[in-house]
Amino acid sequence: MPFPGIKKLRLILIIGLFCIEYFQANAQRNSVQIILSKYIFENAPFDACHASTLVEIDKNSIISAWFGGKYEGSNDVSIWSSVSKDGNWSAPIEIANGIQNDSLRFPCWNPVLFKAKNGILYLHYKVGPNPRAWWAEFKTSKDNGKTWSKAKKLPEGFLGPIKNKPIQIANGDILYPSSTESLDEKKWLIHIEKTDANARNWRKIVIDCDTFGVIQPSILTYPGGKLQLLCRSRQNVIIESWSADNGESWTKLKPTNLPNPNSGSDAVTLTDGRQLLIYNPLESGKNWWEGRSVLKLAISKDGKSWTNIYTLEEHPKGEYSYPAIIEAKDGTIHLSYTSLRKKIKYVKLRLN
Numbered sequence: 003m004p005f006p007g008i009k010k011l012r013l014i015l016i017i018g019l020f021c022i023e024y025f026q027a028n029a030q031r032n033s034v035q036i037i038l039s040k041y042i043f044e045n046a047p048f049d050a051c052h053a054s055t056l057v058e059i060d061k062n063s064i065i066s067a068w069f070g071g072k073y074e075g076s077n078d079v080s081i082w083s084s085v086s087k088d089g090n091w092s093a094p095i096e097i098a099n100g101i102q103n104d105s106l107r108f109p110c111w112n113p114v115l116f117k118a119k120n121g122i123l124y125l126h127y128k129v130g131p132n133p134r135a136w137w138a139e140f141k142t143s144k145d146n147g148k149t150w151s152k153a154k155k156l157p158e159g160f161l162g163p164i165k166n167k168p169i170q171i172a173n174g175d176i177l178y179p180s181s182t183e184s185l186d187e188k189k190w191l192i193h194i195e196k197t198d199a200n201a202r203n204w205r206k207i208v209i210d211c212d213t214f215g216v217i218q219p220s221i222l223t224y225p226g227g228k229l230q231l232l233c234r235s236r237q238n239v240i241i242e243s244w245s246a247d248n249g250e251s252w253t254k255l256k257p258t259n260l261p262n263p264n265s266g267s268d269a270v271t272l273t274d275g276r277q278l279l280i281y282n283p284l285e286s287g288k289n290w291w292e293g294r295s296v297l298k299l300a301i302s303k304d305g306k307s308w309t310n311i312y313t314l315e316e317h318p319k320g321e322y323s324y325p326a327i328i329e330a331k332d333g334t335i336h337l338s339y340t341s342l343r344k345k346i347k348y349v350k351l352r353l354n
Contacts, residue, residue: 033311033312033353033354034299034311034312034351034352034353034354035351035352035353035354036349036350036351037334037350037351037352038089038348038349038350039347039348039349039350040089040091040347040348041341041345041346041347041348042054042066042084042086042091042094042338042345042346042347042348043084043091043093043094043345043346044345046070046082046094046345047070047094048070048071048072048078048079048080048082049071049072049073050070050071050072050073050074050343050344051068051069051070051082051340051343051344051345051346052068052069052070052074052324052340052343053068053069053111053112053113053165053266053324053340054066054067054068054113054324054325054326054338054339054340054346055067055068055113055114055115055167055326055338056115056326056327056328056336056337056338057115057116057117057123057167057328058117058328058330058331058336059085059117059123059146059147060146061331061332062087062088063085063086063087063146064085064086064328064330064336065083065084065085065086065115065123065146065147066083066084066085066086066091066115066326066338066346066348067081067082067083067097067113067115067125068081068082068113068338068340068346069081069082069109069110069111069112069113069127070082070094071109074109074343075109075131075132076109077100077107077108077109078107078109079100079109079110079111080096080098080099080100080110081096081097081098081099081110081113081125081127082094082095082096082097083095083096083097083147085147086348089350091348097125097141097147097150098110098113098125098127098139098141098150098153100129100130108129108130108131109129109130109131110127110128110129111127111128111129111130111133111136112127112128112164112165113125113126113127114126114127114162114163114164114165114166114167114168115167116163116167116168116176118170118176118199118201119170119174119199120199120200121144122142122143122144122201123142123143123144123146123147124140124141124142124201125140125141125142125143125150126138126139126140126162126163126178127139127140128161128164133183134183134184134185135185136161137155137156137161138155138156138160138161138162139153139154139155139156140153140154140156140162141153141154156204157204159206160180160195160204160206161180161181161182161195162178162180162195163178163179163180164179164180164181164217164218164219165179165217165218165266165268165324166179166218166219166220166221166266166268166269166326167179167220167221167268167326167328168221169221169223170199171223171227171248171249172248173248174198174199175196175197175198175199175248176196176197176198176199176201177194177195177196177221177229177248177249178194178195178196178197179192179194179218179219179220179221179231180192180193180194180195180219181193181216181217181218181219181233182217183217189215190211190214190215190216190217190235190236191209191211191216191217192209192211192216192217192218192219192231192233192243192255193206193207193208193209194206194207194209194249194252195207196249207249207250207251207252209231209243209252209255210252210253210254210255211255212254212255212256214233214235214236214237214241214255214257215235215236215237216233216234216235216236216241216255217233217234218233218234218266218267219231219232219233219234219243220232220233220267220268220269220270220279221249222269222270222271222277222305223271224271224275224305225275226246227245227246227247227248228244228245228246229244229245229248229249230242230243230244230245230277230305231243231244231245231252232258232260232267232269232279233255234262234264234265234266234267235257235262235264236264237257238261238262238263238264238285238286239257239258239259239260239261239262240257240258240260240261240262240267240281241255241256241257241258242255242256242257242258242305243255243256258306258308259308260279260281260283260300260308261283261284261285262281262282262283262284262285263282263284263285263286263287263292263293263294264286264290264293265281265282265286265293265294265323265324266323266324266325267279267280267281267282267325268280268281268325268326268327268337269327270327270328270329270335272329272353273329273333275303276301276302276303277301277302277303277305278299278300278301278327278329278335278353279299279300279301279302279308279327280297280298280299280300280314280325280327280337280339281297281298281300281325282294282295282296282297282298282322282323283296283298283300283310284296291321292319294320294321294322294323295315295316295317295318295319295320295321295322296313296315296316296317296322297313297314297315297316297322297323297325297339298310298312298313298314299311299312299313299314301353311353312351314337314339314349315339315341320342321340321342321343322339322340322341322342322347323339323340324339324340325337325338325339326338326339333352334350334351334352335350335351335352335353336348336349336350337349337351
């Protein structure tokens with residue numbers, strides 16, 4: 003029979019652990035202020051949607067895009083868009099499709115919006131039967147997405163940003179986080195593509211992927227030309243690479259301590275220098291969608307030690323995935339993600 007003192011000690015430990023969990027949970031909630039949380043649309047002219055992207059176009063205005071159709075990979079899948087003014091989203095409109103001629107059409111994939119320093123808004127996306135055989139197209143807008151140019155193909159051998167936004171470095175050059183999936187489906191490899199400030203003179207920068215299967219990197223920035231990539235992988239963990247020369251060369255890939263179920267993530271460098279990541283923090287299951295039922299925000303000062311600060315979604319099953327995240331000029335954070343493949347969820351928040 004345990005001594006009375008041991009029973010008391012156990013009770014104290016249990017109470018102590020409860021208090022720690024309580025205060026940690028409250029600290030996480032208090033570090034994030036949700037300003038707005040809503041779906042971009044309630045009713046849409048498509049059955050399924052996925053892979054949203056966001057960019058700030060002017061004060062209090064955000065534009066989003068995603069692909070939508072009968073189902074992912076269906077030939078009717080197009081790129082759709084909506085604009086938010088003061089939190090009110092316009093009705094979705096189609097802004098790109100895969101029509102080749104009167105009898106041939108391919109699905110569209112993974113739009114990426116990017117506004118360059120010269121004011122031009124870019125829409126990058128993919129067209130093709132699947133990610134092993136797709137090609138890259140883009141459109142431009144000089145009026146913040148009200149009208150778009152005709153679609154153009156990128157130069158042969160270039161894919162542009164695969165899922166996440168490019169960055170524009172101090173000299174004006176643009177870096178595009180890119181990746182390839184081989185036709186035999188055995189190799190996933192990341193690389194960087196680079197252009198001048200006018201999105202011309204495309205060049206590819208190779209990265210040593212070691213034995214990892216990786217796609218869809220995000221780019222984070224640090225002082226002195228230091229950059230970091232965070233990648234989706236088949237290894238149940240987010241994989242990273244670092245550059246010390248503005249992306250001209252990169253370290254061999256290595257795993258972080260962030261679990262991930264082979265699902266897309268996104269990250270952004272805040273104006274105060276901190277790094278913010280949105281990701282699924284579980285491991286994969288038997289089916290491809292398993293592990294995508296929880297979606298969290300994590301923050302870091304150095305890109306090495308990450309702390310979860312907010313839970314956006316937490317369910318026993320279901321898919322809440324493929325997020326996008328940006329910081330607006332007023333310091334607010336804007337993010338979007340797929341909700342059950344039926345809607346795109348939008349959240350505006352502020353870090354306290």
